[in-house]
Amino acid sequence: MITLDLTLPDTRYPIHIGQQLLGRADLLLPHIKHKKVALISNTTVAPLYLANLRQALENQGINVIPIVLPDGEDFKTWETLNQIFDALLQHRCERNTTLIALGGGVIGDMVGFAAACYQRGAPFIQIPTTLLAQVDSSVGGKTAINHPLGKNMIGVFYQPRVVVADMDLLDSLPERELSAGLAEVIKYGLLGNLAFLGWLEQNMEALRAKDKQALSYAVQTSCAMKADIVSQDEKEHGVRALLNLGHTFGHAIEAGLGFGTWLHGEAVGAGMLLAAETSRLLGNLSEADVQRVKAILEQAGLPTISPDLGVATWLELMSHDKKVSDGEIRFVLLQTLGQAQVATVPQDVLQQVLTGRFISKA
Ligand SMILES: NC(=O)c1ccc[n+]([C@@H]2O[C@H](COP(=O)([O-])OP(=O)(O)OC[C@H]3O[C@@H](n4cnc5c(N)ncnc54)[C@H](O)[C@@H]3O)[C@@H](O)[C@H]2O)c1
Ligand SMILES: O=C(O)C(=O)C[C@@H](O)[C@H](O)[C@H](O)COP(=O)(O)O
Numbered sequence: 001m002i003t004l005d006l007t008l009p010d011t012r013y014p015i016h017i018g019q020q021l022l023g024r025a026d027l028l029l030p031h032i033k034h035k036k037v038a039l040i041s042n043t044t045v046a047p048l049y050l051a052n053l054r055q056a057l058e059n060q061g062i063n064v065i066p067i068v069l070p071d072g073e074d075f076k077t078w079e080t081l082n083q084i085f086d087a088l089l090q091h092r093c094e095r096n097t098t099l100i101a102l103g104g105g106v107i108g109d110m111v112g113f114a115a116a117c118y119q120r121g122a123p124f125i126q127i128p129t130t131l132l133a134q135v136d137s138s139v140g141g142k143t144a145i146n147h148p149l150g151k152n153m154i155g156v157f158y159q160p161r162v163v164v165a166d167m168d169l170l171d172s173l174p175e176r177e178l179s180a181g182l183a184e185v186i187k188y189g190l191l192g193n194l195a196f197l198g199w200l201e202q203n204m205e206a207l208r209a210k211d212k213q214a215l216s217y218a219v220q221t222s223c224a225m226k227a228d229i230v231s232q233d234e235k236e237h238g239v240r241a242l243l244n245l246g247h248t249f250g251h252a253i254e255a256g257l258g259f260g261t262w263l264h265g266e267a268v269g270a271g272m273l274l275a276a277e278t279s280r281l282l283g284n285l286s287e288a289d290v291q292r293v294k295a296i297l298e299q300a301g302l303p304t305i306s307p308d309l310g311v312a313t314w315l316e317l318m319s320h321d322k323k324v325s326d327g328e329i330r331f332v333l334l335q336t337l338g339q340a341q342v343a344t345v346p347q348d349v350l351q352q353v354l355t356g357r358f359i360s361k362a
């Protein structure tokens with residue numbers, strides 16, 4: 001096991017990465033101050049892993065309240081959030097009851113939001129069970145639910161007390177979900193670490209075969225980069241926006257097609273290619289660079305052609321992006337491969353991208 005540290009002005013927390021960690025109550029106990037926890041998961045993950053973790057905690061004298069939510073991005077809503085609050089209140093959970101998120105990014109984002117709101121702030125712990133959640137969503141404290149008009153529109157920044165990423169939990173992860181997680185991993189290479197991008201190109205087969213060493217290295221490198229960025233800019237006033245590479249386009253795909261139609265990682269992957277194409281049209285990337293981005297997405301098993309939403313719909317959806325400032329859409333683009341920046345894009349360039357070769361013609 002290796003442990004990274006995320007240090008912020010008001011808090012710091014460990015990110016444990018390794019194998020056989022799910023039963024390691026000793027990693028959680030220092031962060032659980034009262035002897036009651038709400039263990040929150042979904043109908044897919046709970047049957048696989050909830051009992052194991054529950055037993056480990058109960059063996060230490062912890063009272064565990066299991067809460068099992070419906071599964072899916074389309075359940076990242078007020079209604080599901082309210083189910084958490086109903087259960088917490090019915091079981092007389094207190095302000096000091098720790099909420100544990102056991103699941104992918106949807107569970108993590110909702111449990112974090114619930115924890116931030118419940119009695120004005122209960123402690124919470126992230127136990128990410130997808131690659132995407134292990135490399136990205138469990139770290140950094142962005143929590144949210146969706147709104148029909150846009151992704152993650154209602155939420156707060158609220159940090160977990162500890163993150164435990166167990167590579168063994170990925171054994172049961174479907175191939176499509178693994179690929180979706182790889183999109184966020186590739187994102188780190190593109191936005192700030194060219195050497196890592198090269199490593200990913202060399203090791204993509206091992207990652208897709210769920211080689212534990214390769215996965216562990218990818219999770220460590222991703223979390224180290226995210227922790228470094230978040231520690232400089234917790235609330236996204238500056239450099240943290242770079243973690244949004246591909247997301248302005250990607251969130252439009254998710255909302256435009258209906259949440260859950262394309263996976264978040266798939267939409268981000270296709271969005272990163274649109275960002276690369278935009279960067280080429282602005283003179284920053286070469287055609288070879290764009291083809292390199294396309295190739296690594298294909299290697300990861302990700303789609304590279306975005307749905308044709310129609311330019312007006314694209315623009316309308318992207319106008320809700322959280323980086324919009326004074327009505328102007330701000331994109332994360334590439335200066336070179338391995339270096340990102342936030343920039344606006346002239347309308348004619350945007351029009352070209354949204355009707356171009358990476359948009360479905362069907
Ligand atoms: N807060 C952040 O910084 C941040 C970062 C990236 C993404 N996100 C959010 O995360 C969400 C996407 O997360 P995700 O890709 O983990 O999706 P997800 O949470 O929907 O999980 C994907 C699917 O895999 C299942 N699953 C989870 N773990 C499993 C396991 N070990 N074995 C078998 N099945 C398993 C889930 O039940 C679900 O069906 C999006 O809502 C996105 O907006 C947030
Ligand atoms: O942690 C961040 O910052 C990110 O932007 C990570 C993204 O991968 C993630 O999808 C995030 O939820 C998107 O943020 P949003 O502010 O655009 O909703």
Ligand SMILES: [Zn+2]
Nearest residue numbers: 184247264268
């Ligand atoms: Zn993301």
